[in-house]
Amino acid sequence: MKQIIDRLRGVERDAVQKPGEEGDAPFYAVQGGEERVFRAAWEKRLPVMLKGPTGCGKTRFLEYMANQLGRPLVTVACHEDLTSSDLVGRFLLEGEETVWQDGPLTRAVKEGAICYLDEIVEARTDTTVVIHPLTDHRRELPLDKKSQVITAHPDFMLVISYNPGYQTVLKDLKPSTKQRFIGLEFDYPSEAVECEIVEKEAGVDRTMAERLVAAGRRARTLKDHGLEEATSTRALTYAGQLISAGLEPVEACRVAMVSPVTDDPELAAALEEILNAHF
Ligand code: ADP
Numbered sequence: 001m002k003q004i005i006d007r008l009r010g011v012e013r014d015a016v017q018k019p020g021e022e023g024d025a026p027f028y029a030v031q032g033g034e035e036r037v038f039r040a041a042w043e044k045r046l047p048v049m050l051k052g053p054t055g056c057g058k059t060r061f062l063e064y065m066a067n068q069l070g071r072p073l074v075t076v077a078c079h080e081d082l083t084s085s086d087l088v089g090r091f092l093l094e095g096e097e098t099v100w101q102d103g104p105l106t107r108a109v110k111e112g113a114i115c116y117l118d119e120i121v122e123a124r125t126d127t128t129v130v131i132h133p134l135t136d137h138r139r140e141l142p143l144d145k146k147s148q149v150i151t152a153h154p155d156f157m158l159v160i161s162y163n164p165g166y167q168t169v170l171k172d173l174k175p176s177t178k179q180r181f182i183g184l185e186f187d188y189p190s191e192a193v194e195c196e197i198v199e200k201e202a203g204v205d206r207t208m209a210e211r212l213v214a215a216g217r218r219a220r221t222l223k224d225h226g227l228e229e230a231t232s233t234r235a236l237t238y239a240g241q242l243i244s245a246g247l248e249p250v251e252a253c254r255v256a257m258v259s260p261v262t263d264d265p266e267l268a269a270a271l272e273e274i275l276n277a278h279f
Contacts, residue, residue, distance in 0.1 A: 016104075016113075017063060017073040027200055028064035029193045031057070034184055038065050041182045047135045047158040049178070052186030055232025057197075058161050061186070062116050071155060072113040074104050082123040084130040088143055100146060109134070109141045112155030120160045121173050128177050134158055135180040188233055191217065197233055202240025212236050212243075212253070215278040219257060219271055229261050249279040 041048050042065075050058040059075070066073035076087065089103040108115035120127065133140045139152040160181065162173065189197060191213055199209035219231040235257045242252035250272075258271045 015075045017066060017075070025067045026060060026063045028057070028060050029189065029197050029200075031186070031189050031193060034061060034186070035065070035068075037182070037184055039069075041184075042069060042157060045139070045154070045157055047160070047181045049181035049183050050159060050161045050186060051164060051183055052161075053165055053188070053230060053232065054163055055234030056186050056188050057233060058186050059116070059118065062114070062159055066114050069114075071157070072108075072111065073116060074108040074113045075116045075118060076104050077118045078120050078123040078127070080122055080124070082127060084124070084126040085145070087117075087123075087127055088130055088141065089145075091145065105130070106141060106143065106150070109150060109152045109156050112153030114157045114159060117158070117160045119163065121162060121171055128173065131158060131160075132177070132180070188220070188230070194233055194236065198236050198240050201237040203244045204240045208243060208249070209240065211249070211278050212240055215253060215274055216257065218274045218278070222267065222270060222274075225267070225270070226264065227262060227267055231257050231261065235260070250275050253279070 038048065038061075050062065052058055062075075063073060076082075085103065087103045087105040089101050089106050091098045092101050102110070105115055105117075107113070117123075117127075117131070120131075130142070133142060134152060134156075135158060139156070140149050141152065142149050162178075188194065194213045194216070195206065195209045198204065198212050199206055202209070202212075204212070213236060216231045216233075216236045223230040239249075239252045239256035242256060243249055247255075253275045254272065258268055258275070262268050262271070
C-alpha cells in the first residue's frame with residue numbers, strides 16, 4: 001500500500017538534487033559552447049531543450065549546470081503513463097480528509113528549482129499543455145483541479161530533453177511546443193573528450209580508455225546498418241567499470257555494448273568482430 005501511495009505521490013518518479021548536496025561539483029567534460037549558451041538562457045530564464053542521443057551527457061550537463069548556478073534540480077523521467085497530474089499534483093485521501101499534494105513540477109515552480117523533464121515526448125500529451133504557460137512571458141502554472149494559477153518563482157527554469165532519433169509521426173513534440181525552447185544540441189563527445197570521460201568515470205587507465213573509445217567509435221558506424229541505438233558514452237563507461245571490477249575487456253564490452261543494443265545475431269557478430277579487433 002505504501003508503495004502505491006508513494007507512486008501516486010511521485011516519490012519514485014522524481015529526484016531532487018539540492019545545490020551542494022553531493023559535495024563536489026559533478027564531473028562534466030565540456031564539449032563546446034554549451035555552458036555559455038545555457039548561462040545566457042538562465043540569465044533570461046528561457047526554457048531550454050537538450051537535444052541529442054541517449055547516453056551522450058545531457059543529464060550530466062544539467063546536473064553540472066545546476067550545481068554551478070547553485071540551484072536545486074528536480075528531475076522527472078517521463079514515461080508513457082505520465083499525466084499532467086503526476087507533474088502538477090493531485091488530491092489524495094488521508095484518513096477522512098482529502099489533501100492536496102504538489103507534484104514535482106509545482107514544487108520546482110514554487111521553490112525556484114531547475115525542473116528537468118527527461119524525454120517529455122514519452123509523456124501523455126496533456127503534459128505539454130500544462131507546460132505551455134510556463135514557457136512564455138506568463139511563467140504561470142495552472143492547477144486546474146484547485147482552480148488556481150501559480151506564478152513561477154523568479155529562479156524557476158524549465159529544461160526538457162529530446163532525442164531526435166526516437167520520434168515517429170505518432171510521437172513527436174508539436175512544432176508549437178518545440179519553438180518555445182532554446183535548442184541546445186548534444187552529440188557523442190570528440191575522441192579526446194570521450195577518452196577523458198571514460199578514464200575518469202570508469203577508473204581505467206588511459207590506454208584502456210583509448211581502446212574502449214576506439215572500439216565504441218567503430219561500433220557507432222553500425223548505426224547505419226540497422227542498429228537502432230548507437231554505442232553511447234554511458235555504455236563505454238559501463239564497459240570500463242566492469243573491466244575495473246575484473247572482467248576481461250571483451251566480455252565487459254559484450255555485456256555493456258552488444259547485448260543491450262541488439263538481439264540480431266548478425267549485428268551482434270559484427271559488433272563482436274569489432275571488439276576482437278580492439279582487444
Ligand atoms: P543522457 O542524459 O544524454 O542520456 P547522461 O548525461 O546520463 O546521458 O550520460 C550518461 C553517462 O555518460 C554519465 O553518467 C557519465 O558517466 C557519462 N558522460 C557522458 N557525457 C559526459 C560528459 N560530457 N562529462 C562527464 N560524463 C559524461
